Amino acid sequence: MTTDLVTFGETMLRLSPPRGNRLETAETLRFSTAGAESNVAIAASRLGADTVWLSKLPSTALGRRVVTDVRRHGVTPEIVWTDANRQGAYFLEHGGDPRGTSVIYDRRDAAVTTATPDELPTEAVEDATYYYTSGITPALSDQLRETSRVLLEFAHSAGVTTVFDVNYRSKLWTPDEARTALDSLLPYIDVLVVAERDARTVFGLDGSASSIARQLDETHGFETVLVTRGDDGVVAVADGTVTEQGAFETETFDPIGTGDAFVGGYLASRIRGDALEDALEQGAATAALKRTLDGDLAVVTQQEVDRVRAQSDGGINR
């Protein structure tokens, strides 16, 4: 049986005080789980794709929690369990301007940082149509730098379309470290997703988003390059053609996970055979819906995505 999409990466506990409250004083935290690669798998799964998420987790209630949450949305977890490491987490405070949203990562020694290519159940990768991972994963440990490369190479050589989101995190590594690591992965990447800002920071590129997309495409010969631009939407270059997709207006409740929702929506569309333009639009609609929701996850339906694309006015439906 082939799988539409396999992703590999870390999923963390997410712990967040109520709005207007602080980690210094809150009595309760909202508790969920999140990670770029499972976020993408969940968004795609909810929009019809058959998805698998690979990872390594501690064999505790915390590791099981991650599995429980991923399964809830139809993703099949394929897990290496270990007694030797811990479960990563992140603490999140939402704050209006000028305070801003702040994140404390607590990922050190997470079980996934020790995941080797040998122990991971790579059969799922071989049979997949798409394989996705992000630049967060190689940033987590030397082992994961190696494992990311091996899995991408493996998928690429098996004819799987590989998708990679740069997702640069300044709290995990420097631009130089990221550049060096990504250089070793780029040969195996078919679809590159990169935020315009990250393209400037990590790859040192200049110019407009479409110019950046073209430069990346020309240098590395990707199947598709997607340069995401936040409120300004996304620019795609494929076969030398530039396609632009705006962002849908949205009342943001929680911005975390927007990029992953975009990729998940995009991939679900591609998986069902939609054209690039349609996939970009679905990605943008999925991302817009995600921003209305608490948590990293795009807990959306195809019907909702379609309604956004049809420019529904967002009024009360009763």
Next chain:
Amino acid sequence: MTTDLVTFGETMLRLSPPRGNRLETAETLRFSTAGAESNVAIAASRLGADTVWLSKLPSTALGRRVVTDVRRHGVTPEIVWTDANRQGAYFLEHGGDPRGTSVIYDRRDAAVTTATPDELPTEAVEDATYYYTSGITPALSDQLRETSRVLLEFAHSAGVTTVFDVNYRSKLWTPDEARTALDSLLPYIDVLVVAERDARTVFGLDGSASSIARQLDETHGFETVLVTRGDDGVVAVADGTVTEQGAFETETFDPIGTGDAFVGGYLASRIRGDALEDALEQGAATAALKRTLDGDLAVVTQQEVDRVRAQSDGGINR
């Protein structure tokens, strides 16, 4: 003893996940009750009117919950209790744009759908100054179509001023079904309230709001026609004269129940003998306040309504 206002209709359980959450995943739901006719009675009661709400409820804790909530705000419930049917409910998800607010009705076989004119305690109607029901009630069952007509006719012939809000709900019936049913009620209606959009959809009217109000007035000879226009306020036609009332600006927390708050505020003002202009302004102020509140109900005071009308700046009062 005469009653200022009697209303008749369904009150449902209202079940709603926390902001940013979904029915698919929420662990808790906010639990209250609501229905157009009790909403109107509650708003009017809180603003000084002596009100009665008629309905039929299941003799369970759920039916009693409805009564408890209605009484809380000074409305006297006159209830037919039954063991044979269920308590209606609706599930509500608030969502910022582009997700929008969504409603799942679960009203099938609600006790009220079987309410007959004979079993309802209609003495209260006979002695009332105003009788109010909405277009939701006849949409709920064939029996209620009949009961709505009989009660309106009964009130009308007893000299009670009858008020009817079209409140078209596309999830309950089609425009044609609504039109047919309403046609049989119109002869007994003194004051018609209709959203501009519903006037177009159900009555097939065109033109401006005031034109619509005039057409309705001319065709049916109402005492008063109120065409509500959301953010654009309301247009009234009475005695051939058009009166306009704008909407007060408001930071909306929950839009559900705005129209009912308007009608309740309007009626409380008329009941105390205010002029049409004052009643429209009080209705608009009540509606504006309601939008700052969670739930369908206008849990407001006369003092607050007066302050809005006096263009208080809404700052902190301490």
Next chain:
Amino acid sequence: MTTDLVTFGETMLRLSPPRGNRLETAETLRFSTAGAESNVAIAASRLGADTVWLSKLPSTALGRRVVTDVRRHGVTPEIVWTDANRQGAYFLEHGGDPRGTSVIYDRRDAAVTTATPDELPTEAVEDATYYYTSGITPALSDQLRETSRVLLEFAHSAGVTTVFDVNYRSKLWTPDEARTALDSLLPYIDVLVVAERDARTVFGLDGSASSIARQLDETHGFETVLVTRGDDGVVAVADGTVTEQGAFETETFDPIGTGDAFVGGYLASRIRGDALEDALEQGAATAALKRTLDGDLAVVTQQEVDRVRAQSDGGINR
């Protein structure tokens, strides 16, 4: 691919006020989902069985909620979706003695009540090792009486071991109605589970639990009869031999779902090839753990079940 266990039945929304509060006044309700057949599947799945749950659901957020919750614990839902019916629910008030726990069922017109054998995906049944349904299902509608019979007959003739828990509910039917319906199912049942009290009420049996078990076994020739006795444990008769298993002492947080946890634990043990005695003990341990948990579900691990069986003292493990 064969499935260890397929179950078929209704899963409801479960809505419950906080401890010490009432449906008449509570502002929030705890929101989860539950149903005998999915409860059993979830308990078995968490203890290692590969399980499928069949049902019919409304294609709304409420129907999707049920699927989300079932998947979370590793059960594969196989669902017929419909736009024509509603989602069943039950309202639960926990109350200490002498108030007691009270339940309001709101299952009328639930989508599952219209499920026909033809529309259900019965391939999973054919390939299963065990098929489980309960006496609640045929109590819900005439259609389900028929569908329950057809599916049991189908499984039985396919060589699947059929398991049936009588689960008599006085709010759904009378003992006579139940008896008549069950009589038509008994020929296709291999393993009968029945509470001692239900055996008296529905089957009119007298004597001790083991005597009741023997009488049932002799009359109907089951592979196994399990007579559950609450705090007094369970009596099994298989191959003419009586086996008794006591209940583990437990501090009860929520008793709902105890019987389902027992059956799920028992079946998971049988599925992995354990002897009857071991399966009874695992069932009893699973049931004891469930009672410490809020909600119908046995959110337990094999390790916890094993610890209970090993007479762990329940102290703090740190």
Next chain:
Amino acid sequence: MTTDLVTFGETMLRLSPPRGNRLETAETLRFSTAGAESNVAIAASRLGADTVWLSKLPSTALGRRVVTDVRRHGVTPEIVWTDANRQGAYFLEHGGDPRGTSVIYDRRDAAVTTATPDELPTEAVEDATYYYTSGITPALSDQLRETSRVLLEFAHSAGVTTVFDVNYRSKLWTPDEARTALDSLLPYIDVLVVAERDARTVFGLDGSASSIARQLDETHGFETVLVTRGDDGVVAVADGTVTEQGAFETETFDPIGTGDAFVGGYLASRIRGDALEDALEQGAATAALKRTLDGDLAVVTQQEVDRVRAQSDGGINR
């Protein structure tokens, strides 16, 4: 129109941290309202009596909250509103032994402490069958000592049966102060309710509960004396005859309000014409149910009370 029961006294805000938490550190408080005289009226109202509660409240949202809560359960509030005083409150910490439950009263200068006989709407008292007040009311201010006496005398002389619960509170006055004040009220009291412990503390009585009841009866010539004994039930003396009623066993969630529930249940039974024995049993059943509920109020139904009296086993009813 006659009223079954009129009560007069203070109703406070009740503010309570979550179980296991303290006022020193809790981030949220559970918010309700309570007072002996409204508690009694609410219990009686829920069990069928037509009741009025008299009081004086500040014309703020806090005063309105009290009215809202009282109305919810069918009691008609008759209120003198004032801008001159504050709303009383009490802070409650539930604590298991040996910590115990602790109460901080914050009743100083409550509006009700200034209530004069002249301003209170005493027409309701004149037309009542029963008039109830407690020893808390005269303990609150000199004015209330006077007002309590005048109202009792007024009711007594109008042929209303007056009921008085001693309810001694050591945080409000000394036994001597209480004794002096009560001495001036006793001539107008028909039914005296007193806890055995209070009878010893305030009246200096010795001996068994029935001996105490007899002494009180003989000294003051009451119609009925009820000596409450906590877990040991109640002893009544009427017409020289002693009647004993045990307490129903109960799993206590919140003991506050037990005595008021007893009196409310007792009075509702007497109001409908039941014999003393029946009224005592209904009082005891109401009290037992109240203890399973959070808050001061007996949010119960007649059906539940009847089930307790019929020795229902408190199991799950489904």
Next chain:
Amino acid sequence: MTTDLVTFGETMLRLSPPRGNRLETAETLRFSTAGAESNVAIAASRLGADTVWLSKLPSTALGRRVVTDVRRHGVTPEIVWTDANRQGAYFLEHGGDPRGTSVIYDRRDAAVTTATPDELPTEAVEDATYYYTSGITPALSDQLRETSRVLLEFAHSAGVTTVFDVNYRSKLWTPDEARTALDSLLPYIDVLVVAERDARTVFGLDGSASSIARQLDETHGFETVLVTRGDDGVVAVADGTVTEQGAFETETFDPIGTGDAFVGGYLASRIRGDALEDALEQGAATAALKRTLDGDLAVVTQQEVDRVRAQSDGGINR
């Protein structure tokens, strides 16, 4: 040991329903504590100042709660404990426009209203660099009018820089009363903080904010005058020089305590020897951050304040 800042005043309980809810119906209240003088001390303490807060409190769990909250943020409370008075409180409803935020004070007979200069531990004042109190304190009682004057005079004569925020509260006294009381304090005030609106209301001043500041400076010869202007920032006059500081843009979650945060941030900056311009900017940044937080308190860090001043974009930092 010298203390950087000593403040004296009342800290109240703060009780607030959830957003969108009302005191009339809420089941829970958010529970914290707040008061102008402890708010200022807390903001300054969190930004590095060594601070003491003087007050008088009831020796109950409520008084202890205040101490607990103040200590949490590093302020040292110096308290006179009493059994004779109550703990002040305020009830707060947040409401969007046009409802506005409303406050009910319940401060009557608070322990602090009886605080005499003799009983307060004034050693801390003598050794302080700054002494702060606000116009709320003398508004609370005649005793506090006297105590405020004596403490200011004492501090002033001891060479402590005295800071006074007019903080006019129309619910506590009239402009005339305030003017009279403040007149007796002005001779001992070195730094006057006054809202532009209060300057007009209380001191009857006209003209622009800077004109008002100059007039105040010229009339009373303050070391520094700070005229706060809400969204328009603040105007300072010192040594005859006018300095303006704009307000930072902010998404307001809770406006209460903004002015206190400004003063606390300003003073912490002055205490560490910063120039007036820097202190004004730090005050404005602290105030902007406070508005993103629930509660009166500026639970901020120096790093956050510095980031606002550096015009950080408030985006997600991860």
Next chain:
Amino acid sequence: MTTDLVTFGETMLRLSPPRGNRLETAETLRFSTAGAESNVAIAASRLGADTVWLSKLPSTALGRRVVTDVRRHGVTPEIVWTDANRQGAYFLEHGGDPRGTSVIYDRRDAAVTTATPDELPTEAVEDATYYYTSGITPALSDQLRETSRVLLEFAHSAGVTTVFDVNYRSKLWTPDEARTALDSLLPYIDVLVVAERDARTVFGLDGSASSIARQLDETHGFETVLVTRGDDGVVAVADGTVTEQGAFETETFDPIGTGDAFVGGYLASRIRGDALEDALEQGAATAALKRTLDGDLAVVTQQEVDRVRAQSDGGINR
């Protein structure tokens, strides 16, 4: 200035799902902080001791949270801040029998594990009357084994009375590892606290609790040995004399932190010069009160402790 008590050790975040819920599924966690050494300091501080807690924390909101919580109860934190390590945490599930309470430690690489004697502010230790640390601290890292020894030796040689609670944690080390590490500390310990079970496990001792206490005393020549026995109280040996103190009966809400509450109560009593018997009784009363409270901390008052010792009946105090 001398300090009554200095403690040194790790304080963790404590994250706990609501009762009856699991880490696998809970949507919210209760969030507090706890650690043996700060627990002891807090209990002692609340009962009148002047206390300092030494530790090393990450300079994030999580580290600041720990400081905030400790300060709240009057303890002065003396902290080494670092950017290099993480904040330890533990996840706690309360479960009735037979599930039991379970703990997941997540302490790896906590900042405190790198604390060296040189960087810690040991002046406070030198001036203390008592110095307390527990066997958890040396179990956390090799560095802490060394640091624990150096600090104990330092305190001991400075004439400070050193108190050590063995607090054996099987999740941190083996009995052999613990024995070896403790052997190097014992020469510097004046007061040894050890659970009877730990004495058997770690020191291999047999016999009754008093025999164990005597053996420890004779072998090591402690000033005092306290052998704690859970529900059976504590046995002390000092100067060759055995003193026994029973445990007060308690309704347990949360058992975590009982031992620390005992030690904190004991030390506060000794600090004020009480005799051993009184200190044991105060320790036992403090421990009993702690068990009625959520969280590790003994949020109690001296008045409450005294009431328990006076055998107050724990009834409602109003």
